[in-house]
Amino acid sequence: MLSLHSDRIETMSAPTDTPDLNPIVAQVVSSLASHRQIPPFSHLLGERGIADAYRLPALLRAAFEARGELITGRNIGFTNRQM
Amino acid sequence: MDDIDLLGCIDWIALGYEMVQSIFPEWKFAAFDTIAANALHGTLLVGKRHAIATRKEAWRNELASFTVELSCNGRPSQTGGGAVVLDSPLLALRHLVELLAADPHNPALRAGEIVSTGTLTLAMPVRAGEV
Numbered sequence: 001m002l003s004l005h006s007d008r009i010e011t012m013s014a015p016t017d018t019p020d021l022n023p024i025v026a027q028v029v030s031s032l033a034s035h036r037q038i039p040p041f042s043h044l045l046g047e048r049g050i051a052d053a054y055r056l057p058a059l060l061r062a063a064f065e066a067r068g069e070l071i072t073g074r075n076i077g078f079t080n081r082q083m
Numbered sequence: 084m085d086d087i088d089l090l091g092c093i094d095w096i097a098l099g100y101e102m103v104q105s106i107f108p109e110w111k112f113a114a115f116d117t118i119a120a121n122a123l124h125g126t127l128l129v130g131k132r133h134a135i136a137t138r139k140e141a142w143r144n145e146l147a148s149f150t151v152e153l154s155c156n157g158r159p160s161q162t163g164g165g166a167v168v169l170d171s172p173l174l175a176l177r178h179l180v181e182l183l184a185a186d187p188h189n190p191a192l193r194a195g196e197i198v199s200t201g202t203l204t205l206a207m208p209v210r211a212g213e214v
Contacts, residue, residue: 079201
């Protein structure tokens, strides 16, 4: 796991406006499948912009569809003012 | 598109339970992490579907003002309602629609998609056997 994270940090820290988010998607999909928790990405990488984050659902969608899942809708988060 | 037009795009509305999960230990994460983790989605249980076509104006008002009580094993647990969800779940949907319109990466909503607009109460832990 450490080497994976090291690879990801190196990739994510590259001086580019469009970081490669595929390593993050791969870790998320793997974690969901294996039910093994992983460290938060922002914990290691620092808080990244929401604009970057919103590229992730498209990549996750592609990953889920690639393994035969049907996307049935969208889930809006952080809408409750009490939380 | 005004609220009535937006309601015209909706076939039905239902209360539901979402079971969330965290791939991160101890539920500690930042906004970036929750988006990366597929919005913490586990599964969605959808309740009775209510058609809205015949009373859109009533739905517009009720979505902003209805209240709910969450109970567990017959005892009250949490209260909440539509107003805590960005003032109305309908406005949360509008936010999503507008966000997607400006999003070059994620597709616009398609006919038939289900949209969960956010929790009406604080999220609570759940154990097997609870009702």
